[in-house]
Amino acid sequence: MKPAGKCPTEDSGEPEQRETETPFSFTPQLARLHKDHELFEDGDIHRHMYLQDLYISQEDEPTTSVSEFACHISGCSAVFSALEEYEHHYNSLHRHVCCSCRRSLPSARLLDIHIQEWHDSLFTVLAQRQDMYQCLVEGCGHKFRTSNHRKEHLIKIHKYPPDFRFDKTKKDRGTRETKRPPQKDIAMEEVGDVCESEGVCEVMCDVLSEQPEPGESMETLVEEAAAHLTKAADAGEDAGLSAAVHSQECPNKDTLKPQYSYRVPSTVCFGHGSIRGFRGRRGRRK
Amino acid sequence: MWRLNRVRHKAGRQVGSSEEVRLKRREHERALRQARRDRQLVSKRLLLNEDEEQPEVIMDTMSGEQDVVSLLHKLQHSGPERETHLRALSNALRGPSAQLSFIKQENSMHLLVSLLTGSNAQCRLHAVRCLHELSHSPHTNVAPACLPATPYLLTYLSGQSTKFTELCLYTLGNLFPDSDIVKEKLLAQGIIPALASCLENQRHNLSVVEAVGFTLSQLLQAKDAAEKIIPQVLASSLPSQLLSVLTPDPNFGLAPAIECAWCLHYLACSEDNRELLARGALLQCSSLLLSLGDAVAEGKKEEGMELLVCPVLRCVGNLLSLCPVDSLSTQVGDVRLVAAVCVLLQAYPHTQPALARESAWVLNNLTAASSDFCSALLSLNLVPGLIQLLPFSQGINTMVLRVLANIAHKKKKFCVQLAQLGLVSTLCATLKMADQEMVTLSLEVLFLLVLSTQQVADEFVRLGGVSLLEAIQYNSEGEMRRRAAYLLEHHLLTHSSDLTVDNVL
Numbered sequence: 010m011k012p013a014g015k016c017p018t019e020d021s022g023e024p025e026q027r028e029t030e031t032p033f034s035f036t037p038q039l040a041r042l043h044k045d046h047e048l049f050e051d052g053d054i055h056r057h058m059y060l061q062d063l064y065i066s067q068e069d070e071p072t073t074s075v076s077e078f079a080c081h082i083s084g085c086s087a088v089f090s091a092l093e094e095y096e097h098h099y100n101s102l103h104r105h106v107c108c109s110c111r112r113s114l115p116s117a118r119l120l121d122i123h124i125q126e127w128h129d130s131l132f133t134v135l136a137q138r139q140d141m142y143q144c145l146v147e148g149c150g151h152k153f154r155t156s157n158h159r160k161e162h163l164i165k166i167h168k169y170p171p172d173f174r175f176d177k178t179k180k181d182r183g184t185r186e187t188k189r190p191p192q193k194d195i196a197m198e199e200v201g202d203v204c205e206s207e208g209v210c211e212v213m214c215d216v217l218s219e220q221p222e223p224g225e226s227m228e229t230l231v232e233e234a235a236a237h238l239t240k241a242a243d244a245g246e247d248a249g250l251s252a253a254v255h256s257q258e259c260p261n262k263d264t265l266k267p268q269y270s271y272r273v274p275s276t277v278c279f280g281h282g283s284i285r286g287f288r289g290r291r292g293r294r295k
Numbered sequence: 296m297w298r299l300n301r302v303r304h305k306a307g308r309q310v311g312s313s314e315e316v317r318l319k320r321r322e323h324e325r326a327l328r329q330a331r332r333d334r335q336l337v338s339k340r341l342l343l344n345e346d347e348e349q350p351e352v353i354m355d356t357m358s359g360e361q362d363v364v365s366l367l368h369k370l371q372h373s374g375p376e377r378e379t380h381l382r383a384l385s386n387a388l389r390g391p392s393a394q395l396s397f398i399k400q401e402n403s404m405h406l407l408v409s410l411l412t413g414s415n416a417q418c419r420l421h422a423v424r425c426l427h428e429l430s431h432s433p434h435t436n437v438a439p440a441c442l443p444a445t446p447y448l449l450t451y452l453s454g455q456s457t458k459f460t461e462l463c464l465y466t467l468g469n470l471f472p473d474s475d476i477v478k479e480k481l482l483a484q485g486i487i488p489a490l491a492s493c494l495e496n497q498r499h500n501l502s503v504v505e506a507v508g509f510t511l512s513q514l515l516q517a518k519d520a521a522e523k524i525i526p527q528v529l530a531s532s533l534p535s536q537l538l539s540v541l542t543p544d545p546n547f548g549l550a551p552a553i554e555c556a557w558c559l560h561y562l563a564c565s566e567d568n569r570e571l572l573a574r575g576a577l578l579q580c581s582s583l584l585l586s587l588g589d590a591v592a593e594g595k596k597e598e599g600m601e602l603l604v605c606p607v608l609r610c611v612g613n614l615l616s617l618c619p620v621d622s623l624s625t626q627v628g629d630v631r632l633v634a635a636v637c638v639l640l641q642a643y644p645h646t647q648p649a650l651a652r653e654s655a656w657v658l659n660n661l662t663a664a665s666s667d668f669c670s671a672l673l674s675l676n677l678v679p680g681l682i683q684l685l686p687f688s689q690g691i692n693t694m695v696l697r698v699l700a701n702i703a704h705k706k707k708k709f710c711v712q713l714a715q716l717g718l719v720s721t722l723c724a725t726l727k728m729a730d731q732e733m734v735t736l737s738l739e740v741l742f743l744l745v746l747s748t749q750q751v752a753d754e755f756v757r758l759g760g761v762s763l764l765e766a767i768q769y770n771s772e773g774e775m776r777r778r779a780a781y782l783l784e785h786h787l788l789t790h791s792s793d794l795t796v797d798n799v800l
Contacts, residue, residue, distance in 0.1 A: 032777035032781050033742045035704065036704070037663035037664070037700070039616040039659075039660050039664060040612075040660060041616035041617065042564070042609075042612065042613065044560070044561055048649075048652065048656065050649075051647075051648075051649030054328055055602070055605070055647075055649070056605070057336060058324065060338035060340055061339075063320060076686055076692055076733065077688070077728065077729040077730075078727045078728055081766045082769045082770075083769050092727065099766070
C-alpha cells in the first residue's frame with residue numbers, strides 16, 4: 010500500500026503514557042492504490058471475463074478460504090486449519106520438552122522424571138545407594154533400585170505394555186545421541202525428530218495448567234541455582250547439583266535470551282536442561 | 296433485469312461437457328491473469344446482429360477466404376445486390392483468416408470506406424458491420440489497416456441512429472488498444488471530444504451510453520494514458536457526464552452504469568484526481584454505494600451487481616485517500632456509508648473474496664483519518680460483524696484488523712468499547728495464525744488495548760495470553776519477538792505479580 014497518510018491526533022484530554030521507545034509502530038494509513046495494484050487483480054479479471062462474455066454468476070463457485078494457524082516455535086513448520094489442532098499440537102509437542110536431548114514428553118511429571126534419570130549426574134550417584142527410580146504411575150509412590158525393576162513393576166502391577174514408550178532406558182537411546190548435530194542458534198530445535206520417538210501418553214495425563222506462576226521475578230541462571238540451594242527440596246540436592254548447573258553451558262544465552270530479563274516459562278524451556286530440575290522446589294501443582 | 300440477454304456479446308457456446316467448459320474457463324482466466332501481470336490486459340467486444348441468437352459457427356477455412364475475395368470482386372459493381380454481398384461479407388469477416396485475407400486485397404479498405412460513406416443507408420450499416428468484425432480480429436495488423444475509416448467513424452458519432460452509433464463506438468473501442476499508430480491517429484483525430492459530445496447528446500439512449508463507456512474505458516487503460524489521455528479527459532465534460540449516468544436505470548439494467556463506473560475508477564486512480572473531487576465525485580459515488588449497500592442488505596442482489604460495486608468501491612477508496620480530512624463530511628455526506636460498506640464486506644467473503652478485500656480497504660481509508668467514521672462503526676454496532684470476518688484469509692482479515700487498529704488508535708474510549716465486544720479473546724486466536732502480518736497487527740492492537748485500561752491486561756492474562764506471548768518469543772521473526780517481549784515485560788508480567796494463585800485460575 011502506498012501510504013499517503015495522515016497521523017490522527019489523539020484527544021487532547023487523554024495524554025498518551027507511552028514511552029518514547031517502543032517496538033510498536035502502527036499508525037493508521039490512508040492507502041491509494043494505482044490501477045495495476047495487485048489488490049485489484051481479481052476484480053479486473055472478473056471485469057474482463059464479463060467483457061469477453063465469460064461472465065458467470067459467482068454463486069456456484071465459492072472460493073472462500075480461512076486463515077491457517079501455525080506453530081510459533083522457530084523451526085517447527087506445523088500448520089493447522091483449526092485452532093484446536095494448534096492447541097493440541099502445542100500441548101503435545103512443545104510444552105514439556107527436555108532441552109538437553111529435545112525429547113518431548115507428554116506431561117510435566119514425566120519430563121521431570123526423564124531429566125532426573127537421564128541428565129542428572131547427581132541422580133546417577135544417588136541411585137547407586139538408594140531406590141531412586143520412581144514408578145511412573147502418579148500416586149503409586151514406589152521407588153526402585155533399577156529401571157528394570159521399575160519396568161517389571163509397571164508391567165506386573167500396573168499392566169503396562171513391555172514396550173512403553175516413555176520408559177526407555179538410557180541404553181536404548183543408542184546411536185541417537187551420538188548422531189546429534191551441534192546445537193543450532195535457535196532454542197527450540199526441530200521438533201520433527203522428537204515426534205518420531207514419542208507418542209501421546211494415554212494412561213495418565215497430568216497436563217498441568219498453563220498459568221504462569223505468580224510472584225516469580227526474573228533471575229539469571231546463576232541466581233536461580235543459588236536460590237535453589239537455599240530452598241532444597243526433598244530430593245536432597247546439594248552443592249554438587251549447582252556444579253552440574255554451571256558446567257552445562259547454555260549455548261543460546263546470547264541469541265534468544267533478550268537483553269532485559271523475562272520470565273522463564275515454566276512449560277517451555279530454552280537451551281538449559283537443568284532448569285527443569287528446579288521445578289521440584291516449587292512443589293507440585295495439583 | 297440486467298441486459299446480459301439483450302446485448303449478446305459473443306455468447307459463450309457450451310461446447311463439450313460442463314467440466315470441459317469449466318476447465319476452459321479456468322485456462323482463460325489464467326491467461327487473463329498473466330496478461331494483466333504483463334500489463335497487456337485488453338478485451339474487445341463484439342456486437343451480435345439483431346437477429347442472431349448465437350453467433351454462427353464460423354468455419355475458418357479456405358472457403359471463407361475465397362468468399363472474401365470473390366465478394367470483393369462482386370462489390371466493385373454497383374447495383375441492388377450490393378447490400379446482399381456486403382452482408383455476406385460481414386458474415387465472412389468473422390473468421391480470422393478471412394480478415395487477414397481482406398486486408399491483403401488491394402483497395403479493399405478503400406472500397407469499404409466508400410460504401411461506408413455512400414448514399415445507401417443500408418450499405419453504410421453493413422459496411423460498419425464489416426469494420427466491426429475486422430476490429431474484433433485477434434491479429435494486431437488488422438487495426439492499422441482500418442485507419443482510413445476512423446475519421447468517418449468519429450464523425451458518425453454525432454449521428455442519431457442508435458445501432459449505427461453503437462457499432463461505430465465498439466469498433467473504435469476495439470481498434471484503439473491494438474497499436475500505437477492507431478492510438479496516435481485517433482487521439483489526433485479528436486476521439487475524446489467526439490466521445491464527450493456523443494455522451495452529452497445521447498444521454499437518454501442507454502445502449503449508446505454503454506458503448507461510449509466501453510470505448511472510453513479502452514482509452515483510459517492504455518499504458519501511457521496518464522500523460523496523454525487522462526488530462527484531456529479530465530478537462531472535458533466527460534467526468535461530469537459519467538457521474539450523472541452512474542445511477543443504474545431499473546429497467547435498462549446495470550450495464551451502462553458499469554461501464555461508466557469503470558471509467559471513473561481509471562480516472563480516480565490517476566495522480567490528478569482532485570478534479571474529480573471538485574466535481575463531487577466522492578459524494579456521488581458514496582451515495583451510489585449507499586444505495587447498493589441498501590439493496591444488498593434487503594436481499595436484492597442483482598446478477599452482476601458486483602461488476603458495478605467493484606469500480607464504485609475503488610473510486611470511493613482512492614478519492615478518500617486524497618480528500619482533506621476537514622472536508623470529509625461534506626464530500627462523503629452520510630456517515631452511514633460505513634454501514635453500506637460493511638454490508639458489502641459481509642456479503643461477499645465466500646463468493647468474491649476480492650470484493651470483500653476491496654471493501655475492507657475502503658473501510659480502512661474511511662477510518663484512518665476520521666474519528667467520526669470510527670465512532671459510527673461502533674455506534675451502529677458494526678464491529679461484531681467485522682470481528683467475525685477475522686478468520687477469512689486472502690487479505691481480508693489483515694485489512695479488517697487494520698480497520699480495528701485504526702479505531703483503537705483514535706481514543707482510549709474506543710479501545711474500551713472494542714474490548715467490551717470481545718476483541719481480546721479474538722486476538723488470542725489471531726495471535727496463533729500462520730500469517731505473520733496478522734500476528735504482528737494483533738500485537739499492535741493488543742498494545743493499544745492494553746494501554747487503555749487495566750481490565751484488558753487482566754482479561755488477556757486470564758485467557759492464557761502470557762504463555763501465548765512467551766511462545767511468540769520463539770518465533771523466527773524479530774518484529775514479533777520484540778513486541779511480544781515488550782508487552783510481557785511492561786504490561787503483563789509486572790502486574791501479574793500482584794495476583795495471587797487463586798485469582799489467576
